[in-house]
Structure formats: structure tokens, C-alpha cells
Amino acid sequence: MNLRYATGLLLFGVFMVTTSIQSLFAGDDSMKIEGKFYFDDTPVSIDIRDGLIERINRLEKTAEPANAKIYIAPGFIDNQVNGYLSYSFTRPGLTVEQVRTITKGFWSKGITTYVPTLTTESKERLIENFGIMKEAIADEEISLSVPGFHLEGPYISPVDGFRGAHPAEWVRPPDWNEFKSFYEASGKHIIEVSVAPELEGAIDFIRKLRKLDIIVALAHHNGSVLQIKEAVDAGAVVSTHLGNGCANMIHRHNNPLWPQLADTRLTASLIVDGFHLTREEVQVFTRSKGPERVIIVSDLSSLAGMPPGEYERFGRTVVVHPNGMIALPSQNVLAAASFLITRGVENMVKFTGCSLADAIHMATRNPARLIGLEDRGTITPGKRADLVLFSFDDGKIKIIRTYVAGKMVYEAP
Numbered sequence: 001m002n003l004r005y006a007t008g009l010l011l012f013g014v015f016m017v018t019t020s021i022q023s024l025f026a027g028d029d030s031m032k033i034e035g036k037f038y039f040d041d042t043p044v045s046i047d048i049r050d051g052l053i054e055r056i057n058r059l060e061k062t063a064e065p066a067n068a069k070i071y072i073a074p075g076f077i078d079n080q081v082n083g084y085l086s087y088s089f090t091r092p093g094l095t096v097e098q099v100r101t102i103t104k105g106f107w108s109k110g111i112t113t114y115v116p117t118l119t120t121e122s123k124e125r126l127i128e129n130f131g132i133m134k135e136a137i138a139d140e141e142i143s144l145s146v147p148g149f150h151l152e153g154p155y156i157s158p159v160d161g162f163r164g165a166h167p168a169e170w171v172r173p174p175d176w177n178e179f180k181s182f183y184e185a186s187g188k189h190i191i192e193v194s195v196a197p198e199l200e201g202a203i204d205f206i207r208k209l210r211k212l213d214i215i216v217a218l219a220h221h222n223g224s225v226l227q228i229k230e231a232v233d234a235g236a237v238v239s240t241h242l243g244n245g246c247a248n249m250i251h252r253h254n255n256p257l258w259p260q261l262a263d264t265r266l267t268a269s270l271i272v273d274g275f276h277l278t279r280e281e282v283q284v285f286t287r288s289k290g291p292e293r294v295i296i297v298s299d300l301s302s303l304a305g306m307p308p309g310e311y312e313r314f315g316r317t318v319v320v321h322p323n324g325m326i327a328l329p330s331q332n333v334l335a336a337a338s339f340l341i342t343r344g345v346e347n348m349v350k351f352t353g354c355s356l357a358d359a360i361h362m363a364t365r366n367p368a369r370l371i372g373l374e375d376r377g378t379i380t381p382g383k384r385a386d387l388v389l390f391s392f393d394d395g396k397i398k399i400i401r402t403y404v405a406g407k408m409v410y411e412a413p
């Protein structure tokens with residue numbers, strides 16, 4: 001039996017049992033949301049109580065006819081965000097208020113959970129900014145949407161192309177003592193580290209990360225078949241933005257893409273903004289991994305949403321193009337992305353022809369599973385009521401309302 005069909009039957013069983021006792025639980029602190037269930041396009045109402053999804057009720061039709069066209073899905077989860085609204089988690093001057101502004105900005109876009117990603121920088125800068133992120137995550141409002149942090153670099157390939165836009169000056173081999181100082185500064189909230197497996201000491205470093213239950217990702221590397229296998233054996237579980245952080249010219253047989261695609265133990269995170277990967281790469285990577293082992297990430301730059309023009313980043317000139325592409329011309333590489341994860345969901349449907357439900361799972365259930373967030377990522381009784389209501393016309397997602405832990409945090413004007 002197909003897994004989706006089986007889950008559908010299971011959910012339907014829950015509706016049958018729960019609808020009959022609904023009235024017993026009706027109270028002032030409960031809420032009901034009505035719309036079209038993203039999973040199978042059928043009308044439902046969802047009961048929320050104390051911030052949790054209480055039950056899902058199958059409907060003949062929605063009471064409010066307009067709601068019949070509005071999708072209800074789990075809130076989006078973005079596993080790789082460098083910054084937003086001009087604020088960067090790695091640059092100097094980071095404040096808790098900036099993190100709050102980013103968090104609320106995401107709520108208005110249907111993103112209810114995200115993993116702030118700090119990238120290659122000096123030891124002092126990373127310790128300082130992880131300290132600020134520790135303060136931020138202690139804030140009740142921010143902590144609802146930030147489960148921990150992702151460190152991408154500085155332990156990545158120093159080679160041009162594979163290094164991407166990370167500043168060469170601060171790239172270095174893994175250093176456990178240094179990492180421990182980042183981990184302590186973050187209040188032990190670093191939950192994911194992206195590392196290059198071919199670096200001296202990388203495999204031992206991966207084993208140590210796993211002992212702390214930190215998710216290990218492979219990124220910005222030119223690992224061989226053997227190095228990638230050893231990294232996965234040691235506990236690496238995901239390829240960060242597969243197909244990116246890779247030189248433009250690679251060997252047709254011996255390159256880091258094939259072994260990562262071939263290893264079924266590796267999930268792939270993909271930037272599906274239309275610039276970082278071609279349509280064909282998205283098709284092939286997704287078919288190769290299957291819908292369960294793909295996650296869509298934004299890799300959002302702090303310059304996302306800024307007007308086209310030249311900006312200073314990493315001590316160099318970064319160009320925001322009118323089409324949204326962000327590039328570092330001196331290295332002929334892309335410098336993170338300007339489109340939100342919702343664009344990735346739209347493009348995944350457009351490029352691969354997959355169902356909207358499958359694309360949504362790649363941006364909700366799959367990342368929740370990867371980072372071990374058992375309380376969210378699906379619409380299931382008992383999970384946190386992180387929900388997004390949106391229209392999907394002409395292949396475009398338009399956010400109408402966002403709920404975090406059962407509280408409405410955004411409503412479109």
C-alpha cells in the first residue's frame with residue numbers, strides 16, 4: 001500500500017472517531033479553522049485547543065463558500081536562512097530585535113519555523129553572534145519559530161568554486177575546541193553543522209558532533225566516493241544545497257554529486273529558486289532521492305528583498321540583479337538566494353510535476369523529521385497548531401493567514 005494512501009486512511013479514521021465527540025470539548029479557548037486540506041484537496045475544519053491541533057473534521061462542504069478554495073497546510077519550515085530584510089545572522093551589529101523582525105517577517109510569509117544559519121567568519125565574530133542568538137532564542141516569541149541554529153562553515157573546502165561565496169580568509173579545517181566554544185556561546189543550541197568531509201580531521205569531527213546529537217550535513221566540498229561514504233558512516237545525514245557549493249567545472253565520473261545522489265542514507269536539501277539549480281537538476285535530484293528524502297531550503301541572503309544594486313558583503317561587492325539573483329562577480333558564484341521557501345514549493349510543482357502535497361511535505365514534514373521536531377511539520381492531532389492558509393492560483397502561493405502554536409500571527413489585509 002502506498003504510504004500516502006495509508007496515512008490518508010489513518011487520518012480519516014481519526015475524523016470518524018473524533019467528530020462524534022466534538023461537542024464535549026467545545027469551549028472559549030478553542031478555535032476552528034476551515035478550508036481545503038492540502039493533503040487531498042477536500043474540505044475540512046480543524047479544531048485547535050491550547051495551541052495544539054485537536055482534531056480534523058471531514059466536511060461535505062465548507063460553511064463559508066469562499067473557504068473552499070483556501071488551502072490549509074502545516075506552516076513552512078526553512079532549514080537554511082542566512083538573514084532577511086537586510087539583517088544577517090553572521091554580520092556585525094546583530095541584535096535580538098533584528099531576529100524578532102526577521103521572525104515576524106517570516107510569519108507574514110507563512111514560514112512558522114526556520115533555522116538561522118551562521119556562515120564562515122572569524123572565531124570572535126561567530127562567538128559573539130552565537131551569544132546574541134542564544135539571547136534571541138530565550139525570548140518566548142522568537143523561540144516558537146527558532147528551534148536552534150545551523151553552522152555552515154568555516155570547516156569547508158578552501159578551493160575556489162567549492163567554497164562558494166564564503167570568504168577564503170576564514171575557511172579552516174575542523175577544530176573541535178573552537179567548535180565547542182561556538183556551541184557553548186550558543187547555549188548548546190547549534191543543531192546542525194555543514195562540513196566538508198575531505199578536510200583533515202573531518203570524519204572524527206563528524207563523530208564528535210553526532211555524540212552531541214547534532215545533525216551533520218555535507219556542504220561546500222569536493223569529497224571523493226570514499227570520503228563521502230566515511231562521512232555518512234560516521235553520521236552525516238544530509239547534503240546541504242546539493243548541486244551548489246560545487247565548482248562550475250567538474251570531472252564527469254569523479255565528482256561529489258554522484259556519490260551523494262547514490263547514497264540512499266543522505267537526504268538532499270535543494271534551493272529551488274530557478275537560479276541555483278536548473279529544472280533538469282531539480283527533476284533528476286528529486287527522482288533520485290524520492291519525495292521523502294528531499295527538503296526545500298531557501299538559503300536566504302540578508303539581501304533578500306533589497307532593491308537591485310551593488311552591496312558590500314564579506315568585504316566584497318555583491319550584486320542584487322533585477323530578477324532576484326544575488327551574485328559575487330569576483331568569484332563568478334551565487335551569493336545565497338533572494339526567494340523564500342514558498343517560491344521553492346511553487347517551482348518544485350512546476351519543474352517536476354509533483355503534487356502540491358508532495359512539494360509541501362518537502363518544506364514541512366521532511367525538514368521537521370530531519371531536525372527532529374516531533375511537535376510540528378504535519379497536520380495531525382496532538383501536534384502544535386502551526387498552520388498556513390493560502391490560495392494557489394496560476395501556480396502561485398498567496399499567504400492569507402498564518403498560525404503559530406494556535407495563535408493567528410498574520411492575516412493578509
Ligand SMILES: [Zn+2]
Pocket residue numbers: 152164219220241245
Ligand atoms: Zn552554502
